[in-house]
Amino acid sequence: MKKNRKHIVLLTPLFTYFTFFFFAPMFVLFVYSFWLKTSTGLVPTFTLHNYLYIFSRKLYPITILRSLRIGIITALICVLISYPVAFSLTFKYKKLQDFVLYLILVSLFSSYLVRVYAWKTILGSNGFINQILRYLGLIKEPLTFLLFSPTAIIITLVFILTPFTILPIFSSMQNISVDLIEAARDLGANKLQTFYKIVLPLSIPGVITGFIFSFTISTGDYVTPQLVGGTEGLMVGRIVQDQFGMTYNWPFGSALAYFMIFLLILLINVFIWITTILKLRRKY
Amino acid sequence: MRLKKGARFGVLDVITIIILLYLLFPLAVIVLYSFNPTSSLKFPLEGFTTRWYTEVVKDKNFIASLRHSVYVALAVSAISVVLGTLASFALTRYDFKFKNIVSFSVIIPITLPAIILGISLLSFFAAIDFKRSLLTVIFGHCIFCIPFAVLVMNSRLSGFDISVEEAAKDLGATTLQTFRYVTFPIIRPSIIGVMMLTFALSFDEFLVTFFIIGKRNTLPIEIWGMLRRGVSPTINSIATMVLFFSMALIIIANKYAKIRTLR
Structure with a gap:
């Protein structure tokens, strides 16, 4: 490591760019959240009205809670099903590793809209599952409850985000040396102990990264609830979008966005705290 | 699937395969239906056509x-x-x-x-x-x-x-x-x-x-x-x-x- 001022020169382009197109926009959004929307237009002022307005109607808290619930369930399922895949990829399928990773990357990088749409065609009343069930003679009338429900949203989001959680967990497992595991076994630890004392704590950073990604993306998603959620699956992304697209109440939309950021940060810290409490993670 | 020496085919492998199928099956459905001749999504498919592809390109x-x-x-x-x-x-x-x-x-x-x-x-x-x-x-x-x-x-x-x-x-x-x-x-x-x-x-x-x-x-x-x-x-x-x-x-x-x- 060298010590001089070159790093400032190297970082300047990125931070200039970020200042213009990330920090400034986030600041503008923050300022908007204290403005007021009246019938004549936006009034620059400083008021907490927009934040309080979130609690004025039942619809908003209910939708926010639903979004968070869907986000948490999705993220937990993602982490739970990614873990065994990452584990077997690291410790079992050494030879097939590259091939299986390609399969995961293909899923990750195939169009996001198309992947949501795929589940619409699978779950719909004329969709793949109903067609197969009818073909097999198991049902006469199509099952309509499959599509347009929070469950459909979760199935779709888990499908979309699992590759996103497999990669960080897999990559944190790469750092676990086989020697360490063998040492533990030599010292008399059984399989479960080795897993709980060595593999799990060392892979927890990947689990946390995966959880954060899948939780924030799913909670704030707009496309999935729109295509497969129906009326029961209204999520906060739609309400935010409405403020910017339909009703032009930008201040309220901005307040809602910042309130969501606040809740996301809070819940992510709770999750990290839980992993520490369970002694899954070592304090650094 | 070929496994590491001494490793048996077990629950872990079954779970992994099921999850991989879950990740790939919807994509396969899309590819399959893109060759379906009718616009209704019927199963089994009623034939094979590349008509939709030529329509898109035009x-x-x-x-x-x-x-x-x-x-x-x-x-x-x-x-x-x-x-x-x-x-x-x-x-x-x-x-x-x-x-x-x-x-x-x-x-x-x-x-x-x-x-x-x-x-x-x-x-x-x-x-x-x-x-x-x-x-x-x-x-x-x-x-x-x-x-x-x-x-x-x-x-x-x-x-x-x-x-x-x-x-x-x-x-x-x-x-x-x-x-x-x-x-x-x-x-x-x-x-x-x-x-x-x-x-x-x-x-x-x-x-x-x-x-x-x-x-x-x-x-x-x-x-x-x-x-x-x-x-x-x-x-x-x-x-x-x-x-x-x-x-x-x-x-x-x-x-x-x-x-x-x-x-």
């Missing part, structure tokens, strides 16, 4: 939006690779105050929901009265592509042996020559990988674009319009083409830079 809106998407993605990958690589050099080679905060603030954009990036850019462009167009889309895409560029470059540069550069300098090479003949050839694979990855990310982006697009559509916006209009068999063929296109990009990207080490 569609002017599709071709125009495809062109716009490629144009945006090329610009985004060029900007991201330059800014990302420079920043990555700073983060992997130098020690400085607040390094943790700096590395963290570089990746904040990808930890936020895309809709928030979208509305913040929309508010910003409205506030400074900047007309929305493909240019604003390029500006927006770079915000989440640069963090990925930095992450991938970091994984390459953190394992870079600086002594080869020092050797070049000892032998009389200038800074520029050292970069041109020593550093660049070593990091070139990662640079190509980053360009492919950011191209793919930009090419597929919908939600940020949705808020900051002007009159000219990108491909995902065009697809969204079709999805809103209802289930059309041409969507399946577009989806299949996009699928194979991104697959090619990713395979090339992964060949050059191990993007799977992404964290």
Whole structure:
């Protein structure tokens, strides 16, 4: 490591760019959240009205809670099903590793809209599952409850985000040396102990990264609830979008966005705290 | 599947295979239906046709939006690779105050929901009265592509042996020559990988674009319009083409830079 001022020169382009197109926009959004929307237009002022307005109607808290619930369930399922895949990829399928990773990357990088749409065609009343069930003679009338429900949203989001959680967990497992595991076994630890004392704590950073990604993306998603959620699956992304697209109440939309950021940060810290409490993670 | 010596086929393997099938089955359904002759989604298929593909290729809106998407993605990958690589050099080679905060603030954009990036850019462009167009889309895409560029470059540069550069300098090479003949050839694979990855990310982006697009559509916006209009068999063929296109990009990207080490 060298010590001089070159790093400032190297970082300047990125931070200039970020200042213009990330920090400034986030600041503008923050300022908007204290403005007021009246019938004549936006009034620059400083008021907490927009934040309080979130609690004025039942619809908003209910939708926010639903979004968070869907986000948490999705993220937990993602982490739970990614873990065994990452584990077997690291410790079992050494030879097939590259091939299986390609399969995961293909899923990750195939169009996001198309992947949501795929589940619409699978779950719909004329969709793949109903067609197969009818073909097999198991049902006469199509099952309509499959599509347009929070469950459909979760199935779709888990499908979309699992590759996103497999990669960080897999990559944190790469750092676990086989020697360490063998040492533990030599010292008399059984399989479960080795897993709980060595593999799990060392892979927890990947689990946390995966959880954060899948939780924030799913909670704030707009496309999935729109295509497969129906009326029961209204999520906060739609309400935010409405403020910017339909009703032009930008201040309220901005307040809602910042309130969501606040809740996301809070819940992510709770999750990290839980992993520490369970002694899954070592304090650094 | 061939397993490691001594490992038995067990519950873990069954779970892994089921999860992989869950990840791939929907894509297979899309590809399958893209060759379905009728517009209703019947199972089993009633035949085989490439009709939807020829229909798509003749569609002017599709071709125009495809062109716009490629144009945006090329610009985004060029900007991201330059800014990302420079920043990555700073983060992997130098020690400085607040390094943790700096590395963290570089990746904040990808930890936020895309809709928030979208509305913040929309508010910003409205506030400074900047007309929305493909240019604003390029500006927006770079915000989440640069963090990925930095992450991938970091994984390459953190394992870079600086002594080869020092050797070049000892032998009389200038800074520029050292970069041109020593550093660049070593990091070139990662640079190509980053360009492919950011191209793919930009090419597929919908939600940020949705808020900051002007009159000219990108491909995902065009697809969204079709999805809103209802289930059309041409969507399946577009989806299949996009699928194979991104697959090619990713395979090339992964060949050059191990993007799977992404964290």
